[in-house]
Amino acid sequence: MAETRVAKPDLTLPLLSLRNLSVRFGESSEQVEAVSDVSFDVARSSTVGVVGESGSGKSVTSLAITRLFPKSAKAVIGGAIEFRGRDLITMPETDLRSIRGAGISYVFQDPLSALNPVRRCGDQVAEAIRIHEGRINRDHVRGRVEQLFERLGLPRSRGIFDKYPHELSGGMRQRVMIAMALACKPALLVADEPTTALDVIVQKQIVDLLREAVREFDTSLLFISHDLALVSSLADEIVVMRHGKVVEHGVTEQVTKDPVDPYTQQLWKATPTLRAPSRTALSTRRPESISVSGDLLIVSGVKHSFFWGNGGKTAPLALDDASLSAREGETVCVVGESGSGKSTLARCVAGLIAPQSGSIRFNGHELVGADAKAWRAVRRDIQMVFQDPYASLNPRMKVSELVAEGLLINGITTSKTDLRRRASELLEMVGLKASHGDRYPHQFSGGQRQRIAIARALALRPKLLICDEPVTSLDVSVRAQIVQLLMDIQDREGLTYLFITHDIALARQIGDRVVVMTQGRVVEAGEATAVIDRPTQDYTKALLAAVPEMPADFKLQ
Numbered sequence: 001m002a003e004t005r006v007a008k009p010d011l012t013l014p015l016l017s018l019r020n021l022s023v024r025f026g027e028s029s030e031q032v033e034a035v036s037d038v039s040f041d042v043a044r045s046s047t048v049g050v051v052g053e054s055g056s057g058k059s060v061t062s063l064a065i066t067r068l069f070p071k072s073a074k075a076v077i078g079g080a081i082e083f084r085g086r087d088l089i090t091m092p093e094t095d096l097r098s099i100r101g102a103g104i105s106y107v108f109q110d111p112l113s114a115l116n117p118v119r120r121c122g123d124q125v126a127e128a129i130r131i132h133e134g135r136i137n138r139d140h141v142r143g144r145v146e147q148l149f150e151r152l153g154l155p156r157s158r159g160i161f162d163k164y165p166h167e168l169s170g171g172m173r174q175r176v177m178i179a180m181a182l183a184c185k186p187a188l189l190v191a192d193e194p195t196t197a198l199d200v201i202v203q204k205q206i207v208d209l210l211r212e213a214v215r216e217f218d219t220s221l222l223f224i225s226h227d228l229a230l231v232s233s234l235a236d237e238i239v240v241m242r243h244g245k246v247v248e249h250g251v252t253e254q255v256t257k258d259p260v261d262p263y264t265q266q267l268w269k270a271t272p273t274l275r276a277p278s279r280t281a282l283s284t285r286r287p288e289s290i291s292v293s294g295d296l297l298i299v300s301g302v303k304h305s306f307f308w309g310n311g312g313k314t315a316p317l318a319l320d321d322a323s324l325s326a327r328e329g330e331t332v333c334v335v336g337e338s339g340s341g342k343s344t345l346a347r348c349v350a351g352l353i354a355p356q357s358g359s360i361r362f363n364g365h366e367l368v369g370a371d372a373k374a375w376r377a378v379r380r381d382i383q384m385v386f387q388d389p390y391a392s393l394n395p396r397m398k399v400s401e402l403v404a405e406g407l408l409i410n411g412i413t414t415s416k417t418d419l420r421r422r423a424s425e426l427l428e429m430v431g432l433k434a435s436h437g438d439r440y441p442h443q444f445s446g447g448q449r450q451r452i453a454i455a456r457a458l459a460l461r462p463k464l465l466i467c468d469e470p471v472t473s474l475d476v477s478v479r480a481q482i483v484q485l486l487m488d489i490q491d492r493e494g495l496t497y498l499f500i501t502h503d504i505a506l507a508r509q510i511g512d513r514v515v516v517m518t519q520g521r522v523v524e525a526g527e528a529t530a531v532i533d534r535p536t537q538d539y540t541k542a543l544l545a546a547v548p549e550m551p552a553d554f555k556l557q
Contacts, residue, residue, distance in 0.1 A: 013085055014041035015220050016065070016188055020079040023057075023064050027074060034060045035244045038079075040237075042188065047214055047221040049235030049252075051228050051267070053475035054446075057244035058224050062190050065222075066100050067093075084187070102132040105181035109193040111173035115165040121176045122146070122161030128183045148179045151216070152209060170338070171202035178209065182217055189213070192224040199337035199502050204546035207234055226475055228267045229548035232256040240264045270480035272505035274547055278529050279487070282330050282512045295325040296496050297464060302348060302358030302368075318344045319355065320520040326513075328463070331490065331497040333511035333528070335504050335543065341520035342500045346466050349498060350384045351375055363463065380410055383457040387469040389449035393441040399452055400437030403427065406459045426455040430485060447478035451485065458489070468500045483510060504543045508532045516540045 023035040035057040042048045052058045065088065069075040081088040083103065088096060108114045116124055125148070126141045146156055152175045154160045165173055174194060181189055191210060195203040211234055214221050225231050231238055238255040240248040240263065248261040259265050304319040319341045326332040334342040347353040349360055351367065360367040365378050386392040393402055400423040407413055407422060424434035430451040441449055450470060457465055467486065471479040487510060490497060501507055507514050511528040516539065524537040535541050 013082075015044045015084065016042040016222070017082040018061070018065075018079070019082075021061065021064060021081060022078040023060050024076045024078075025069075025073050031076070033244060035064065038241070038244075038246055040239050040246065040249055042220050042222055043236075044187075044220060045214065045218055046237070047211075047223060047235045048237045048239060049223045049225065049231030050239045050241060051225055051231050052241035053226055053267075053477060055243070056241040058241050059192055060244075061241070062106075062192050062222060062224050065190065066096060066104055068100075068106075098132070101128055101186070102184040103186055104188045104190060105184070105186040107174070107177050107181050107189065107191040107194045109196050111170070111177040112165055114177060115173065117165055120162050120164060121168070122149075125149075125176065125180045125183050128180050132184045145179070145183070148183060149175075152179050152182075152213075153205070154179070169202075170198055171205060174198065174202075174206055175209065178206075178213065182213060182219070185217060186219060188220045188222065190222045190224070193226070194223075195230070196226070200504070200546040201337060201542055203230070210234065227271075227548065228256075228264075228476075229271050229273070233548045240267070266477055270477045272503060272509050273549060274505050274508060274532065274544065275549070276505075276509055278508055279331075279510055279512065282327070296328045296330075296363055297324075297326040297349065297498070298359070298361045299324045299345070299349065300359040300361075302345065302355045302360065304344060304348060304353065304355040317520045319348070319358075322358070322517070322520065322522055324515045324522065324525065326464070326496050326498060328496055329490065329494045330512045331499055331510055332513045332515060333499045333501060333507035334515045334517060335501055335507050336517035337502055339519070340517040342517050343468055344520075345517070346384070346468050346498060346500050349464075350382055350466050351379070352384075380406070380460040381463040382466065383460060383462040383464070384466040384468065385450070385453050385457050385470045387472055389446070389453040390441060392453055393449060393456075395441055397440075398437060399427070399439055399441065399444075400424070402441070402452065403437070403456045403459055406456065410460065412460075422459065423455075426458055427452075429458065429489070430455045431481075445478075446474055447482060450474065450482055454482075454485065454489070458493075461493075462495070464496045464498065466498045466500070469502070470499075471506075472502070486510075503547075504532065504540075505547045516543070 021038040024031040050058045302322045336342045403423040404419040514528045514531040516524040
């Protein structure tokens with residue numbers, strides 16, 4: 001019997017090669033082309049970043065590599081995808097199955113969705129090994145998994161192997177996902193927005209981890225992201241995509257220092273940076289705010305804790321002696337990671353949470369312990385814009401009804417004509433058309449929905465607008481548009497903003513003052529330029545160090 005020989009891969013060829021890739025979805029008569037004529041290579045032991053906004057086709061491209069589309073999508077893949085010299089498009093499903101996980105592995109954006117919630121983390125990683133390597137001694141597999149966890153910053157002392165996904169933080173869950181992806185030592189790791197849902201410090205840790213994994217495991221990395229600055233800190237080459245096509249491709253140094261395509265330049269312009277000019281000082285924008293004595297908002301020594309379990313156990317303080325103030329027309333940015341207490345503080349000011357102690361004075365009124373009558377006197381002067389407009393807008397109401405609802409509830413007018421007129425004015429104020437009032441929230445993009453939420457918040461002509469991560473879930477260019485809209489409205493209307501964010505670069509760009517929070521406490525506060533250019537606290541310095549930056553010699557055409 002003749003010996004079967006497996007051809008060795010040609011090491012002179014790229015590990016992965018995409019040529020004129022196209023992906024279409026749907027029936028032949030109504031097909032939608034999501035990706036068109038995409039070509040690039042991934043060399044061995046290299047990192048290629050694919051950058052683009054929602055709908056650019058970057059994730060579709062990554063999924064097409066191993067044909068991970070559900071049958072219901074009716075995907076039609078054209079062009080050529082070669083991995084180690086073998087065509088993946090024409091490869092039989094049985095052969096491709098052996099490549100998934102062992103040759104090409106994925107790390108997805110949301111590990112909580114990707115991990116099985118009813119299985120222990122270690123068992124899930126061990127399963128990946130058994131699927132590709134057959135029956136192996138249980139203790140041996142556990143040892144391999146725990147060793148892998150150790151190498152990825154999950155020490156055995158934390159007992160990660162025996163914990164369930166919900167028992168871990170977002171960053172730790174993502175490390176488990178990376179461990180699962182690396183368990184069978186793949187030649188290519190595809191990371192699809194692996195840090196988008198993470199805080200900036202955890203994001204830096206995961207990026208550093210991926211960089212180290214490429215070196216230590218001798219693997220290649222295809223890194224998918226909407227963040228051009230983040231990708232430039234990691235990748236050897238960058239592919240910029242828009243509307244399903246590649247608009248720019250080159251080595252990182254060229255794409256970051258001297259981008260050619262207008263869209264790439266637009267992405268760079270929209271990226272908050274610590275080197276960007278800070279906002280014009282409040283004393284210049286609104287000198288009358290400086291001359292007026294006192295503050296519009298004064299928060300002093302606020303404490304609050306939540307309760308959990310049937311026994312009514314008290315959790316650690318969500319707010320621990322938190323204090324800040326804001327003048328009329330000023331933007332105060334509250335910066336911190338998830339769990340820092342910044343959103344809890346915002347909800348206390350808005351009256352959505354009653355703090356257990358401390359003082360919140362707004363326009364001379366004490367809000368802590370205030371009864372319903374006292375709150376009615378200030379309610380319309382304090383409005384809030386939330387992170388997710390789709391969740392905060394009633395899907396059954398037309399946009400004009402949503403925007404004008406506050407006027408009706410507060411008895412300002414009951415005239416349908418007046419309500420409609422005011423709704424139209426507000427929609428035009430935020431850059432939408434009056435005719436958009438006849439539509440429902442689901443008929444708009446994320447950025448448009450956030451504009452609607454802002455219009456709704458402005459209906460009662462408030463003095464204080466609380467913005468709780470209002471641009472976090474938006475693409476970078478849309479984010480820049482919404483931020484500029486808020487600044488324009490503030491300059492015109494004289495609003496005070498309490499702006500909650502985890503992005504300290506954005507805080508420098510828009511804030512008059514910055515308040516840095518961690519573990520429920522304010523650790524640093526002051527003028528934005530002073531706090532960010534000359535920080536005194538280690539936590540503030542850590543936030544600043546984690547911000548991806550564009551090159552110092554970056555230039556635009």
